[in-house]
Amino acid sequence: MKTQKEIIISVIEKISKNLINSEAVLTELDSYIGDGDCGIGVRKGFEAVIKVIPEFFSLDLQDILRKTGFTLAYTIGGTSGAMLGTGFIELGKGLKDAKEPSIYDWAEALKASLEAIKRRGGNTKKGDKTMIDALEPAVESLVDSIDTSREIDIAKIFEKAAYEAEKGSDTTINMSAKKGRASYLGERSIGYRDPGSMIITIIFKSVSDYLKTL
Amino acid sequence: MKTQKEIIISVIEKISKNLINSEAVLTELDSYIGDGDCGIGVRKGFEAVIKVIPEFFSLDLQDILRKTGFTLAYTIGGTSGAMLGTGFIELGKGLKDAKEPSIYDWAEALKASLEAIKRRGGNTKKGDKTMIDALEPAVESLVDSIDTSREIDIAKIFEKAAYEAEKGSDTTINMSAKKGRASYLGERSIGYRDPGSMIITIIFKSVSDYLKTL
């Protein structure tokens, strides 16, 4: 069986590749209601992550996540860099110093990470038309599954979370943006999907897809 | 017979009254191609001159003219104030200290006064669409009459000068302004009479009319 560290490294690689391949669609979405740099930023950020993966093998789980976060924040630039960076950093911090954290440790860390992103975004809430609209339902679904399931099937749990992320992302289409650059458009932002929510969907789908192969 | 000083005082009074009564037409002309303050300024200026006339009786000829000039410059404001003021001041200066200046002294002083106005205006020339277009022909006609006449009839000489002033003023209508505020309009100043040339015409007409009554 693979260690969590090995899994995490593979998952990060998978996420990175999928997001790099999504450059065009993210750029398109950001150009409707933002400044059109989201795709480029995300591609650059995850290319940089792939470059540092070799270093991951000498780090512990927590520092892999933090390193990923700092790398993203450093290279993406813009709001999505700060938000995604914060997410990974806080996830790493939230796992404390457990070598093989339990599923409950992960649930706590994910909740803390979500809260940190919301704080960093200036008290972002669901309905503001940001990545939170995808991330919050996904994290809630995860936590809920963990709390209520007798037998834990992480592949299933993540499949459900990814589904919730996508549903949440869909809801952003009819929202008028309250946070971020799209909020400058106000009502005119209605009718377009938030690019950040798409990033979150891709991240959860990548995890879910990977877990199915185990 | 009246002294020159008495005549000058009466002439100045006559000029003042006629120009005060021309406020409306000067305002109208200045509002087409300037800032519309020419009439008000001229009225105020010559009202002030009328107020100081009582002081004139204790002054000599030269200082009456200078005082008139300074009063105009002081109260009219704007370009016409400076030009008319200069004209009277230089006329006074030009007469030197002659008690009863000869007609030739007057011719010299008028020439000097014309030159001073042109200098003060920034080398104004005939054709620039300013008061010079009326003043220069009037002064030239005067000088010419004096130089060429055997017997001097000042009433006639001034009648001719006033006629030349008016003819000169008429020529400004088809000119494109090169000096003063109207020059900002360039070609668009064509079709309107220059208000300053109208002032000069009124001044020479006033003198001519007065001299006829002697």
Place this chain on the structure above:
Amino acid sequence: MKKIINMPEDFVKEMLKGLADSRPESIGYIPEKRIIYRKDPFINKVAIISGSGSGHEPDQAFYVGRGMLDAACAGPVFAAPTLDAIVDSARLVDKGRGVLFLVKNYTGDRANFEMASEMLEFEGGPVVETVIINDDVAVKDSTFTAGRRGVAGAVFVYKIVGAKSEEGTNIDDLKKLAVEVNDNLRTMGYALKSCTHPEKGSATFELGDDEIEIGVGLHGEPGRLRIKYERANATINRLMESIISDLPYKSGDEVALLVNGLGGSPISELYIAASIAHDILKSNGIRIFKTYVNNYCTSLDMEGCSVTLLKLNEEFKRLLISPADIPVRYF
């Protein structure tokens, strides 16, 4: 769009080059990171850094110098400076006494400065403290919003804290001072005309020919209300009422008054606003210690102005009027 620029994407780079060219003796410039820093030897002091999107000049790059900022991080126009630039600037100007970030309350700026201080902590860099400036009374603070914005009043924070830092004061006391200045600071502005973003080439928001926006933010974010154009007396009165009642400033208080142009309004108009503000303050019994009128924190070529009051104490007064050797000046 007509501007004094070359390629729009070089706007920030060329402007900062112009600054460094113009002040070679005192200003250093790192083009790749858009960092402007003090070159003259300064030792044994806490380093003061600010930063934000560009387009607010002279804020902040032009406030770098003895008695004010030690470095400024410039983002692209109206976009936060990047994390790496902030981290690098802190490492560059730290003299072992720590670094104080003075940050106007905009989400992107906060996020990047907060991340930078976490990263410096993670990597064992200099000690960092951060103070968030939020002087704009137009937007009410609440747990539902990103909070009040930081606007022109920020320059008083830089000035007072920068002056104090020259005295060798430690980072905790400087942080306390910055918070205290911010607590006594209130600003509100209005726009007569939107600004043109050099890269977008079009107005960043729309304002009708006879409309003004009251309580506008530094990038044209809406404020309290959009109304028909009215005389300056009426508008400055609105701003002053909102400001005075917010702290509130009371009869007998002594203040510094800042009338700040948004970039496209000439100083003649700013002084008309100052004249009105003086009359209002007098009629409220509020004493004016010193008046500052100019373009301090702009929004590109936006027309309009903001008014700031800072309630003073003796320490603030002393630090406010102490000299600062900064690149933006006349002689």
Place this chain on the structure above:
Amino acid sequence: MKKIINMPEDFVKEMLKGLADSRPESIGYIPEKRIIYRKDPFINKVAIISGSGSGHEPDQAFYVGRGMLDAACAGPVFAAPTLDAIVDSARLVDKGRGVLFLVKNYTGDRANFEMASEMLEFEGGPVVETVIINDDVAVKDSTFTAGRRGVAGAVFVYKIVGAKSEEGTNIDDLKKLAVEVNDNLRTMGYALKSCTHPEKGSATFELGDDEIEIGVGLHGEPGRLRIKYERANATINRLMESIISDLPYKSGDEVALLVNGLGGSPISELYIAASIAHDILKSNGIRIFKTYVNNYCTSLDMEGCSVTLLKLNEEFKRLLISPADIPVRYF
């Protein structure tokens, strides 16, 4: 028309009141005559006075103070100050050492200042000398025109002569100095957008959406040519070529560079122009002693800038950088 004003006809009066309100300790104001004067005790010096139409702020009222002007006479917007105001201001600030008028070469200004000095002579007032400033290279001097205009370079004349006057220098030497500065001074500007006269309420001249006016005067008087909008590199090059070849400035010369905003362009853009000017000067081997970038002599809210070079000697350098305590400042 939207501006930060009340009644358009009160524009000048209220702006000058704002100035006096903002600097009560140092600035006196006579509203009926629109005179701004130094209040602090100054003795045993020749008084330096300038004046012109309003709308060029900070020129000149905001340059009144120790080390620069002793009084400024403000006319209505874009119209010469009146004779009575000039006469009164001279009487007001004369300390028995005489009065030097520094006048930009515009017909109305010249006429009124010349008349004032004649009148003062006629009435036995203070001794007056006048120096005409004509730094604009856009319009060629000739006996057929009113000659080259006086534009932004004038501030260097005020600064250097004002500083020298503080040393107790006599009026003849000051006059000589002013002429010498003017002789080494050249300026040329361009406009991107016209300005709006507050009382007229409309643009003072028309410029197409894609046009710029090269060699524009301080009120939008036409200059050399009207061309299609182009990058700043190209336009600043045109200005610099005209300026450099006019004196001419030569390799090895040391100059002060002034990049002056016309009122509506933000300083970010002015610093882009400064960056370009620096590169051009360097490539010509001309050394830059000091760079001045800001709105020094404006045309209301006109967009654009002018560039000025002053060829320096040791005396000019010393006087240029000596401190001046003037109301327009940041801190």
